[in-house]
Amino acid sequence: MSAIRSRPDSLVDLLRDMIAIKTVNARASGEAGTEGELAGYLEAVAGRAGLETRRLPVPGDLDNLLIMHESDAAYPWLLFVSHMDTVAVEGMTVDPFGGEIRDGRIHGRGACDTKATGAAALWSLMDYTESADQPNNLAILFSVDEEVGMTGAMHFVSHDLPRLGWTPTGVVIGEPTDLRPVTAHNGVMRWRIHTEGVSAHSSEPSAGRSAISMMVEVVRAIESRYIAKLEASHPLTGLAQCSINVIRGGTQVNIIPDHCEIDLDRRTVPGEEAGQVLPTVEKVLDELRRTNADLKVRQDEAFIVPALDPETNEAWSSYVRGALDRLGLPSDPVGAKYGTEASSFGQAGIAAVVLGPGSVAQAHTKDEWLEIDQLELASKVYLEIMRTRLPMPG
Numbered sequence: 001m002s003a004i005r006s007r008p009d010s011l012v013d014l015l016r017d018m019i020a021i022k023t024v025n026a027r028a029s030g031e032a033g034t035e036g037e038l039a040g041y042l043e044a045v046a047g048r049a050g051l052e053t054r055r056l057p058v059p060g061d062l063d064n065l066l067i068m069h070e071s072d073a074a075y076p077w078l079l080f081v082s083h084m085d086t087v088a089v090e091g092m093t094v095d096p097f098g099g100e101i102r103d104g105r106i107h108g109r110g111a112c113d114t115k116a117t118g119a120a121a122l123w124s125l126m127d128y129t130e131s132a133d134q135p136n137n138l139a140i141l142f143s144v145d146e147e148v149g150m151t152g153a154m155h156f157v158s159h160d161l162p163r164l165g166w167t168p169t170g171v172v173i174g175e176p177t178d179l180r181p182v183t184a185h186n187g188v189m190r191w192r193i194h195t196e197g198v199s200a201h202s203s204e205p206s207a208g209r210s211a212i213s214m215m216v217e218v219v220r221a222i223e224s225r226y227i228a229k230l231e232a233s234h235p236l237t238g239l240a241q242c243s244i245n246v247i248r249g250g251t252q253v254n255i256i257p258d259h260c261e262i263d264l265d266r267r268t269v270p271g272e273e274a275g276q277v278l279p280t281v282e283k284v285l286d287e288l289r290r291t292n293a294d295l296k297v298r299q300d301e302a303f304i305v306p307a308l309d310p311e312t313n314e315a316w317s318s319y320v321r322g323a324l325d326r327l328g329l330p331s332d333p334v335g336a337k338y339g340t341e342a343s344s345f346g347q348a349g350i351a352a353v354v355l356g357p358g359s360v361a362q363a364h365t366k367d368e369w370l371e372i373d374q375l376e377l378a379s380k381v382y383l384e385i386m387r388t389r390l391p392m393p394g
């Protein structure tokens with residue numbers, strides 16, 4: 001990494017330096033995570049600008065990096081969040097780490113999702129520290145493992161935030177939203193359902209009980225009696241969704257299978273109670289058990305990322321929208337179908353809005369890119385938010 005400068009000359013250079021450091025999510029690549037290298041680089045840049053930095057360990061993962069600037073202990077705190085990890089780079093048609101500039105666009109993995117938001121936030125913060133008017137205290141969280149487990153943000157909210165001595169009045173989650181304020185998004189739940197049969201040699205199938213046959217029944221029942229009847233919806237994020245997307249079962253062609261499993265994905269809408277999902281599915285399974293005494297089926301616990309409910313961020317989103325208004329940009333609140341780290345904050349009662357340069361349509365693509373104009377505009381928007389006068393924390 002010797003080619004990387006310790007102090008970039010421009011916002012574009014900062015983003016290109018960040019793209020040059022490979023940070024493919026460890027859980028996605030199966031290799032060791034490398035967000036630590038990017039954290040080291042950002043630490044150096046922030047340190048040169050006189051900002052305070054702190055590494056915050058995440059159990060079983062690499063460290064989150066927190067960058068802070070306190071102007072007055074009595075002032076409100078604002079927090080910007082940008083994840084350091086990216087999705088995989090296999091099959092990309094541009095150099096994933098080249099930061100190549102063509103047609104006013106910067107190319108590379110993370111250019112859009114979401115190193116641009118981190119670069120813009122850090123650049124704006126460096127500008128902010130040089131401005132005469134500093135009505136807020138500022139922090140940027142560079143988080144680990146967003147793309148798979150969201151463990152970095154979750155651990156920050158549950159473990160670090162209560163120990164920092166301040167609570168953010170508002171949080172901006174940096175993800176590509178075309179610089180539109182996303183105030184609501186759906187939640188995600190994932191879990192597994194197993195059926196247990198009895199194995200036997202295929203020359204005598206009646207000696208066994210097929211877990212695959214049981215699962216066929218389970219899938220049919222869930223699709224017709226549960227998924228088809230989902231009706232929860234939210235005006236900003238649409239209908240609740242559920243789908244069965246992975247099935248595994250059997251070991252060998254001449255053995256009656258004693259195990260089969262499916263993986264389900266459920267999208268909850270703001271206001272829906274995630275804790276009610278599995279019990280509702282369990283009722284469907286109970287109906288099956290009543291008609292088939294041999295059926296052995298069980299559900300695992302679910303991995304849950306809650307929805308972002310706009311009722312948790314009303315006041316804060318009006319300030320964010322005010323900043324967009326002052327810059328003459330569209331400020332109507334929008335909803336998203338994907339999940340973000342905003343959920344962790346919302347769940348803890350901390351107002352969070354998702355806002356960042358670039359479109360989610362360019363995220364995770366084989367030629368990921370970001371318009372340089374969007375990047376420059378994002379740093380203006382973020383700086384305007386940083387300068388917003390908020391009520392003093394009570």
Ligand SMILES: [Zn+2]
Nearest residue numbers: 083113114175
């Ligand atoms: Zn992202």
